[in-house]
Amino acid sequence: MASAISANKAELLAIANSVASEKMIDKAIVIEAMEEAIQKSARNRYGAENDIRAKLDPQTGDLTLWRVVEVVEEVEDYFKQVDLKQAQKLQDGAAIGDFIVDPLPPVDLGRIDAQSAKQVIFQKVRDAERERQYEEFKDRAGEIITGVIKSVEFGHVIVNLGRAEGVIRRDQQIPREAARVGERVRALITKVERNNRGPQIFLSRAAPDFMRKLFAQEVPEIYDGIIEIKAAARDPGSRAKIGVISHDSSIDPVGACVGMKGSRVQAVVQELQGEKIDIIPWSEDTATFIVNALQPATVSRVVLDEDDGRIEVVVPDDQLSLAIGRRGQNVRLASQLTTHQIDIMTEEEASEKRSKEFAERSKMFEEELDVDETLSQLLVAEGFAMLEEVAYVELAELAAIEGFDEELAEELQSRAVEAIERQEEAHRTARRELGVEDDLATMPHLTEAMLVVLGKAGIKTLDDLADLATDELIAKKREAPRRRNTADGPPMRRPQREQDKGGVLGEYGLTEEQGNEIIMAARAHWFEDEEPAAQATQEAANADSTQ
Numbered sequence: 001m002a003s004a005i006s007a008n009k010a011e012l013l014a015i016a017n018s019v020a021s022e023k024m025i026d027k028a029i030v031i032e033a034m035e036e037a038i039q040k041s042a043r044n045r046y047g048a049e050n051d052i053r054a055k056l057d058p059q060t061g062d063l064t065l066w067r068v069v070e071v072v073e074e075v076e077d078y079f080k081q082v083d084l085k086q087a088q089k090l091q092d093g094a095a096i097g098d099f100i101v102d103p104l105p106p107v108d109l110g111r112i113d114a115q116s117a118k119q120v121i122f123q124k125v126r127d128a129e130r131e132r133q134y135e136e137f138k139d140r141a142g143e144i145i146t147g148v149i150k151s152v153e154f155g156h157v158i159v160n161l162g163r164a165e166g167v168i169r170r171d172q173q174i175p176r177e178a179a180r181v182g183e184r185v186r187a188l189i190t191k192v193e194r195n196n197r198g199p200q201i202f203l204s205r206a207a208p209d210f211m212r213k214l215f216a217q218e219v220p221e222i223y224d225g226i227i228e229i230k231a232a233a234r235d236p237g238s239r240a241k242i243g244v245i246s247h248d249s250s251i252d253p254v255g256a257c258v259g260m261k262g263s264r265v266q267a268v269v270q271e272l273q274g275e276k277i278d279i280i281p282w283s284e285d286t287a288t289f290i291v292n293a294l295q296p297a298t299v300s301r302v303v304l305d306e307d308d309g310r311i312e313v314v315v316p317d318d319q320l321s322l323a324i325g326r327r328g329q330n331v332r333l334a335s336q337l338t339t340h341q342i343d344i345m346t347e348e349e350a351s352e353k354r355s356k357e358f359a360e361r362s363k364m365f366e367e368e369l370d371v372d373e374t375l376s377q378l379l380v381a382e383g384f385a386m387l388e389e390v391a392y393v394e395l396a397e398l399a400a401i402e403g404f405d406e407e408l409a410e411e412l413q414s415r416a417v418e419a420i421e422r423q424e425e426a427h428r429t430a431r432r433e434l435g436v437e438d439d440l441a442t443m444p445h446l447t448e449a450m451l452v453v454l455g456k457a458g459i460k461t462l463d464d465l466a467d468l469a470t471d472e473l474i475a476k477k478r479e480a481p482r483r484r485n486t487a488d489g490p491p492m493r494r495p496q497r498e499q500d501k502g503g504v505l506g507e508y509g510l511t512e513e514q515g516n517e518i519i520m521a522a523r524a525h526w527f528e529d530e531e532p533a534a535q536a537t538q539e540a541a542n543a544d545s546t547q
Helices: 002-023 027-046 084-090 111-137 208-218 253-258 260-271 286-293 317-324 326-338 347-369 373-381 387-392 395-399 406-433 438-442 448-456 462-466 470-474 512-546
Strands: 052-056 063-072 081-083 099-104 144-153 156-160 165-168 184-193 200-204 227-235 239-246 276-281 301-305 310-315 341-346
Touching: 027 052, 027 063, 027 111, 111 184, 144 165, 144 208, 156 184, 165 184, 184 208, 208 227, 208 239, 208 260, 227 253, 227 326, 239 253, 239 286, 239 326, 253 260, 253 276, 260 276, 276 286, 286 301, 286 310, 286 326, 310 317, 310 347, 317 326, 317 341, 326 341, 341 347, 347 373, 347 387, 347 406, 387 406, 395 406, 406 438, 406 448, 438 448, 438 462, 462 512, 470 512
Parallel strands: 063 081, 165 200, 239 276, 310 341
Antiparallel strands: 052 063, 063 099, 144 156, 144 184, 156 165, 184 200, 227 239, 301 310
């Protein structure tokens, strides 16, 4: 028996060392798993009701087995309790309420017990291995990693990363790139999630950050922080743009990224399956950066609309197709790179638009201010576009216009104020005819014109307004950049998508903060209604407690 025990000792330690080494986990975890397996087998032998513990010495392999029992006056559970007389035989000085140890002889594991113990150990080891894998990868999001393609399942590529597996989902792959089992592949770790079956490691070859990291590997100046990639946009497998800036005036950021005879950029292009990359000097000036971003097209003029976050770019007629790019690719990437919506138009289209706006504004001033055509056109030429600008501008600024004097300026401002009041009254009448409640007129930032728009959209009560999300109220409508189907065809826009329609008041340029304030003000009455009800409930509860 002694030799058998000795052999078991040596075998247990050998298994523990082997498993710990193979799975690269702490030996203590394997020992703990073995102890748990032995405890389970011992309970099968002595009774599952017993509280049995096992201890395996990691140095000698000695196994100690015991049962924990409570000392009581009268035994009710013979498996977990013992009377005082019996307890004192097991341990001197035992007292009522103590928990003492009752040694048990070693168990000889049968075939079934051994199989059960093996399953417990394997499960414990698997759990430890998964935890180790998660700990190893959890902080590595944003790194490039190399692996071997293990399989392709439903279009998703499973990659063997050595001690774990990652997945490149179909939408994170470079289009038309063939994935062959056994080939090495580089990808960006985008996210690591804990999962019952081990860590879920998500990889990407289509993310703009993958291209950033590749440039950092190929361009030492980027790795050292001398050159910084400020923005990146990709159409995976086709074309990409990056905006770069140098923090050292003696180093050209574009030249450094291109490399001698294009060696550096070509290394990235080859990894991205021939994706063409435009390297653009980044600029703090938005207009300058947009001009650079639309390369290779030549830009005549840039008009910024900071309130709407839109940019109008005017190009020569022969540059229109180049600026837009095939299927709108060039302007789309430029929009992503600059984070602005870009509208491309030719000189002719820009001239037509300016003429139309000039005529509309002149006619509006002519009618609302009751002035002649010359005076109204003069106001528009000086940059005035709305009645509010005329009404509330500094009097001296209005009087300084050539041909104006202070008396004329005062008269124009007085007429502008009267016109605004007439419009407000007209809108108020229209709003009431639509059935929009007066309570909505007390909401912050809302004008009578806005209330008419709300009424036409079926929003007529505080509850109607309160039910809206902020985006549903203020989100601005997004329009596609202009494009042509043929070289000589008329400018076309793609069909308006559902998500491009914007909020009910999107045309008024309200900020998110203002939108939140409007919605919260509309919901205030909900909480006011709850307070009396809560107070009545509390009073009823107090009355019940006093009876």
